[in-house]
Amino acid sequence: MNNMPPDFATLISEEQKRLGKYIRPVAILLIVVGLVGLISPVFLSTLTIGLIAALLILGGAFWSVHLLGDSDRHFSDWLRPLLLLITGLIIVWEPAAGIASLGLLFILYFLLDAYRNFTAHQRSGGIGRPWFIFSGVVDVFIALLFLVTWPKGSLVLVGIFVGINLFFDGIALLLLSRAMPGGKP
Numbered sequence: 001m002n003n004m005p006p007d008f009a010t011l012i013s014e015e016q017k018r019l020g021k022y023i024r025p026v027a028i029l030l031i032v033v034g035l036v037g038l039i040s041p042v043f044l045s046t047l048t049i050g051l052i053a054a055l056l057i058l059g060g061a062f063w064s065v066h067l068l069g070d071s072d073r074h075f076s077d078w079l080r081p082l083l084l085l086i087t088g089l090i091i092v093w094e095p096a097a098g099i100a101s102l103g104l105l106f107i108l109y110f111l112l113d114a115y116r117n118f119t120a121h122q123r124s125g126g127i128g129r130p131w132f133i134f135s136g137v138v139d140v141f142i143a144l145l146f147l148v149t150w151p152k153g154s155l156v157l158v159g160i161f162v163g164i165n166l167f168f169d170g171i172a173l174l175l176l177s178r179a180m181p182g183g184k185p
Contacts, residue, residue, distance in 0.1 A: 027173035027177060028174070030170030030173065031170035034164065034165070034166035034169075037159050037167075038163040038164065041156045041158070041159025041163060044159035045155050045162070046095055048099075048102070048159070049098040049158075050095070053091035053092050056084045056087050057088035059084045059088075060088060063080060063084065064078075067081065096155065099154050100150065103150050103157065104146075104150065107143050107150070110143035110146070111143045113139045114139035114140045116136075117136035
């Protein structure tokens with residue numbers, strides 16, 4: 001196994017193959033949606049939880065259609081699509097509860113990421129230790145911010161953090177597109 005990271009040219013060519021001519025429009029869309037989330041975090045929180053609910057409902061519906069064609073199914077086989085449908089419908093019925101639940105997931109994510117950052121320097125032989133620790137402290141701070149303001153704070157914080165993430169993903173894609181052959185300097 002090769003432990004060396006790929007060179008920049010290889011990374012760019014792989015991204016170009018994957019995204020092709022759509023990299024700039026996708027980057028701009030991500031930046032715009034990210035800015036909308038920063039301007040109106042409640043809207044982006046609601047949109048995010050709405051997309052999650054739609055995915056759950058569609059997943060449950062498609063799974064149900066799949067089960068309808070098979071007569072050898074047991075009652076327990078219907079539990080998964082039923083759970084997906086019910087969860088999605090509960091989120092549609094009570095979006096604030098869904099957003100609060102997503103806030104709890106963010107707390108868990110940031111705490112796990114903090115743990116990873118606090119222990120990552122050991123695997124890297126101490127390289128980057130101050131940055132890993134700094135990132136871990138920031139993760140703990142964000143988790144505490146979610147925890148202290150939960151559940152009402154999730155309505156704003158989810159939108160802000162999703163918006164920030166989309167904005168910077170868009171910036172990264174835009175910068176990547178400029179590094180591709182034919183990209184503008």
